[in-house]
Amino acid sequence: MKCIRCGKEDSVHVVAKAPDGSGAWEIYKCDVCNYGWRSSEPAKMLDSSKWDPFFSLIGVDLNKLMIPCPIPPLREK
Amino acid sequence: MFKDLREFLAKLEEEGQLVYYNDEVMPEPEVRLISRAACDMGSGTAPAVIMNNIKGYKGQRLAVNVHGSWANHALMFGMPKTTSLKDQFFELNRRWDNYPNGKVEWVDGDKAPCHEVILDEGKFNLLELLPCYKVNEYDGGFYLSKASVVSKDPDDPDNFDKENVGTYRLQIQDASTLCMQGLAFHDIAIQLRKAEERNEPLPVAVCLGVDPVLTFMASTPIAYDQSEYKMAAALNGIPMVLTKTTDGKLDVPAGAEFVLEGEIVPRVRVPEGPFGEFPGSYSGTRRQVLIKVKRVTHRKDPIFENLYLGRPWSEIDTLLGLNTCVPMFKQITETMPEVVAVNALYQHGLTVIIAVNPRFGGYAKSVAFRAASTPHGISYVKNIILVDGDVDPFDLEKVMWAMSTRIRGPQDVFVIPGTPGMPLDPGSEPAGMGVKVIIDATTPVAPERQLRDVRMVCPMPEAKKYQDILTDLQKAANKK
């Protein structure tokens, strides 16, 4: 399955199903960009071509995203 | 006052400040719309909302907008729900000094309500256990927007006062993984830095659905070595009842609805966001801290508490309002006792209104400089409106009046560009740079030239007695 946000192939898997057993929806997660979504969201949100392109991560180098809480150097042992 | 969330919800219900939404709703977009609608009912008396029929989560309970109005805020502090904002400010300011009397009590782990149900790794899926939903449309995932994260100082693990309780936004990634925003200036970042320098995990307990005053304190920046638990106890006037997490590592409120025990994985940052934030804008996708949850404990029939935030006015504004005001007031009045009250409700203090009796000509502007140089104010405070001490800074109609009748000209309105700014402010460019706008709407005092010889109609404190009578009469009229 392809991620609707970053466009990576085969990066998505099911991480949850409706706990009441109704089968109402599943939740998916992309292992690359960590986007999470539910299968029952409004149609617009399930098709990123209908999104505000501001929120798409297609072609974005995720390694270059800002790190608000920097990783410090290791302490000398 | 209330020993846990449930007691508080019962009080809200008794006061007509809690409603149940029983119809079936979709997790998206209806839970968001209902949360937004509760906020749209206005900051005065909007009720908390409990939903228990969310499609796919049938029977699981979600509470939103618990802190979403000044009525609820007053009830949280044991005051009548009609208490004015100004009176709540002064009461809170008074209780704040009660910190040394804040007491903690302990209950054994096996007797704590929060441990009624214990789920080990593999036995829980956070996305199924919590009736979660997209807080805003383009959020990167499912967020805990009102979780209190408990952690200790790795260099000083036995120092209870340094044990931190803070509200940080958390994205649920999968069954047992969370992603957390910890900004460099947050207390938890200090602790995480020490752990990561050693390449060690930092144990955390993520508590959901706690005593409302604790939630309030968890969202208040206080000194690093001040305990949020003790401060909450001081504000509450009753001891805070804690217990150990099942792994014995951390201290959590015994009556919490959920406790997620886990640890921050050291030296890892993963994509998180975007997330609709308090200025009403989305903060973008960033690489943030990763948390592995090892065990979940919860009360029987637990209630998941979350909040809506986005375009103001929303619950975050009421939750963060007075706890931004009071510390700033404390800091400014240390050296400027002429300051009567500080309203820093707007966007965490991006706009503040300060009531002051100027000591001498121009002094109100000195107060503005002080506000802009407090620890919080340096970056946050952008617009500073100064009004006379007899103007209630929480009553915006009166603030407009002060601006209408006190601004004389260029000597009263200043713009200082190129100052530090708040990165989440969309007007800040580049992010982190900003501007200070000072509007002095106080009456000039000597040696400054006075206003021309006018006399103001005097305030009438004696009218308060009649206000109470009329209020009772109207209440009776409405009961008919």
Add this chain to the structure above:
Amino acid sequence: MFKDFREFLAVLEKEGQLVRYADEIVPEPEVRLISRAACDMGSGSSPAVLMDNIRGYKGQRLAVNVHGSWANHALMLGMPKTASLKEQFFELEHRWDKYEEGKVEWIDSDKAPCHEAVLDEGAFNLLELLPCFKINEYDGGFYLSKASVVSKDPDEPDNFDKENVGIYRIQMLDADTLSMQGLPFHDIAIQLRKAEERNEPLPVAICLGMDPVISFMASTPIAYDQSEYKMAAALKGAPVVLTKTTDGKLDVPAGAEFVLEGEIVPRVRIPEGPFGEFPGSYSGARRQVLIKIRRVTHRKDPIFENLYIGRPWGEIDTLGGLNTSISLFKQITETMPEVVAINAMYQHGLTVVIAVNPRFGGYAKSVAFRAASTPHGISYVKNIILVDGDVDPFDLEKVMWAMSTRIRGPQDVFVIPGTPGMPLDPSSEPPGMGVKVVIDATTPVAPERQLRDVRMVCPMPEARKYQDILTDLQKAANKK
């Protein structure tokens, strides 16, 4: 819809928006304190107050704060009392255009309720007939603060549209003598000038206790040749019922509680004032117009209506709030349809908040220039805050948000000294000179450089439906 003052009071009472103060009180200071207290209950839902046990006036009835809250204001317009200000603005704006449909009906003078009692000269003493009181401590005497003065154009006495109905402050000097403030820009001053040029008296009818919509229109500056009666009828969607005064000279509302028939004595000016005015300051003693009353007519068991005016928020602010806003809105949108709404409620428009969708870069500032150059704005409008079209300018919490997140720097805040000003503004020095402060809190549009690339959380009009549901649920919860 109600057809007179009494019917409106009945509506207010039914809605819990009228209370009766039955305990004995002294005229000074208690009537003032009770009137002040009613205003202090807040502009949202404070009730009208009826007093009938004023020492010395036992049994005579006084009504205050009839227009004192937005709830009462909504009921006056036939809307639910919870209608938001913005909703009231748009409803009123819509009805404003129906002037041509405003109809007047006549009833014979001897059948008009306002003529149930007729008292000729010597048979009445105004200071005894009306349960009067010092509105503010240092007022120069006993004032009629909510009287509608009817007068005709001496050059065109048969032109009904030029018959003027206006609220001017009136000091009662003795049994049958009044002093009135008529400023040169008031319509009545035009008529008086014509009469005085000929050394002729100007007949006037002073009406107290009318259909609230007529009082509302009497406090609205409309065109000289527009009839306040027709406009009131247009706003009501029902005819206004008039009758002739007993002397046949003027047209008055048939259901008025009191009508004082008399004339302005030509070419005489006598000391009047001071009087606590709407900016919250006293305007000084002046030499003003003299009125002799020849006859008083009134209904059986009449109700004297008056209003408290002084430090905001007072009844005058609610009475004059939306009509100031609408007039300005109509004028500006003639050429600037991008303006969405205008809030000019503060001190008659000294501070205004304008919501606009800027057509191109910098356009919001052009709107500010337009506001500052409207007939009313030239002198009155001082502080102009511009917000985006999706921000409710009547919701000050949201206006604070716009200021918090949209002001970028010196390009958005301007002070222009040396402009015309409003003499009653205590900061206007010399009186009549002023300043314009422009605060542009709109989002920049092309060709102006945009804010850095941020996305705002979208407004959610779909949430409105849920808001109505939650509101009903809370109402039910409060009835328990």
